[in-house]
Amino acid sequence: MTEIIKLNSRGRPAYRVTFEARQTVERMKFCGESDITIARALGIDADTMRKHFADELADGYAMRRRELIDVLFDAARAGKVAAVNALDKMNRASRAAPEPNIP
Incomplete structure (x- = not known):
């Protein structure tokens, strides 16, 4: 999952982002994991993770939530009662929540 390449003979090897790592960040963010925990799972420093995965950290929850919905x-369309009930519960909860402030 973590891929490191050496650009030259000095300094640390550069971190190379993989598709699998991007998915991991999105999934872990969706599940509420902290940035430090996600970075540890990837085997990198939290600052490195924030640098390379800014979009996944910012949008990961929304993207995975959309997939779940x-x-x-x-x-629900296939007639699964549990899915209908889950959507109904989500709908009721969203009406009780204030609208998000989107800039």
């Missing part, structure tokens, strides 16, 4: 809607 898509799966629930597909299951």
